[in-house]
Amino acid sequence: MKAVLPPRHTPVAEWLRSCFAAGPGGTSPEEDGVPPGPLRAAAVLVPIVLREPEPTLLLTRRTDHLHHHPGQVSFPGGRVEEHDTSPVDTALRETEEEISLNRGHVELLGCLPQYRTGTGFDVTPVVGLVTPPFELTLDAFEVAEAFEVPLSFLLDEANHQRHSAFIRGKRREYYAMPYGDYFIWGATAGMIVSLHRFVSR
DSSP, rough: OOOOOOTTTTTHHHHHHHHHTTTTTOOOOTTHHHHHHHHOEEEEEEEOOOSSSOOOOEEEEOOOOOOTTTEEEEEEEEEETTTTSOOOHHHHHHHHHHOOOOOGEEEEEEOOOEEEEESSSEEEEEEEEEEEEEOOOTTTTEEEEEEEEEHHHHHGGGGOEEEEEEEEEEEEEEEEEEETTTTEEEEHHHHHHHHHHTTTT
């Protein structure tokens, strides 16, 4: 299997803009064990950094003491608050709070399909392009580190592994994308699969 790539000689940013300009589509792999009833609204930013010679995806690793998903790789984001005007506003606000990436650095492309988690969240993944240079300041309470992974690696279906484990007393299946010392899995990996499906339409 090969990575999803833009047509030859087409800049990646131009290709991604055209993918989102084509309108909604694709599917999102819902997690096992999504609870019944209303879910809590949340949003994350999926930041694609326009590095040379190839773009990357900016990810964070949560601190080990957090109550929810300690130590896990994640996108910047969080719950929708009452004062947020939209899920997009939530994603940008949380990104500014967690890693100090100002929304002025983000070119919004659009949203991926909603992603529902086994922990009871209905997540809106907001995709944006980030053009270097920029500086990050991490919220030491929430974010242990920020790092980047080549987009071509994450869009390569050959790297989309399926794992299973007992989580909260039940066997669950989930996506995982190990990269170096990082284990990208769960909701983050699921939303990357959603991005792959979206641009593969």
